[in-house]
Amino acid sequence: MPTSSAAQEVPVAAPAQHLQPGDAVSSSPAGRPRKKKYRPEDVRAGYAFLSPWILGFVGLTAFPMLASLYLAFTDYDLFTSPEWVGWENFVDLFNDPRFLQSARVTAVYVFLGTPIKLAAALAVAMLLNMKHRGQGAYRSIFYAPSLIGASVSIAIVWKVMFIDDGIVDRIQQAFGIEVGGWVGNPAFSLPMLILLGVWGFGAPMVIFLAGLKQIPTELYEAAECDGAGPGRKFFAITLPMLSPVLFFNLLLETIGAFQVFSSAFIISGGSGGPAGSTMFYTLYLYLRGFQDFTMGYASAMAWVLVVVVALITLLMFRTSRGWVHYTGDER
Structure with a gap:
């Protein structure tokens, strides 16, 4: 009986490959991935x-x-x-006036200093994102304070600048402002430390600058064609496109602000003065643990700080769903 040329060809199974023991197999015959095996x-x-x-x-x-x-x-x-x-120990914490004061001082530093620092970093990053001569030199100059950070040497220099009859006091006197030294004034000691923290905005500035480089210029060109001004372009394009970077910087700077210690210790001489205005949480923890030798109390303080930072971090992640926009996100 003749065979039709349109007859279907029967596939012939390929010879089985011999696998050595320990060889990784990427998928099963049905196309399902298999777990890799390692020697x-x-x-x-x-x-x-x-x-x-x-x-x-x-x-x-x-x-x-x-x-x-x-x-x-x-x-x-x-x-x-x-x-x-x-x-x-945990019950005694909330009955301790100095503990409550340290928590209040730290909260002011975190929730006031962090936004100011990020605003300064973003403003300088936007200036450095413009095309002009000497761009690399300006970036290095603004980033230099972050290389030093809130070190002991910088805290000592900052203290000398802001003491009574220091350079800052002399400049104030030249303009007829009689405040005296910021270091010994309870109303100005905490703002001085906030200013010291803001001064080191170089690290978030570099991250903001990298994020600005990733924003397509076509968006700004289209906005200009629609007649959008600088403010409109900033709030409609720059901030939404930069929101992941902003969230990253906000998270890191907030956690870091809760841990400030060395600058407050050096400038206040380890006392948290004047009048407890620089008694940060970590400074009081150190004093209770290594000056009063109540290490159990200090350990309880440390774990309260861990829980508070963890809760704030969780809150930031939960709320970020409403204002952080990622590329390709369909929400």
């Missing part, structure tokens, strides 16, 4: 390379955190064995 010696080598980080995390982070969590429920003075007291 035991590769797994051991991976853990060997990770071992420095694992040891550092366990010894320098995980164990101290667990130890401080235990000490937060004890009465411990660094010299005798800890004595379990339960929630007593």
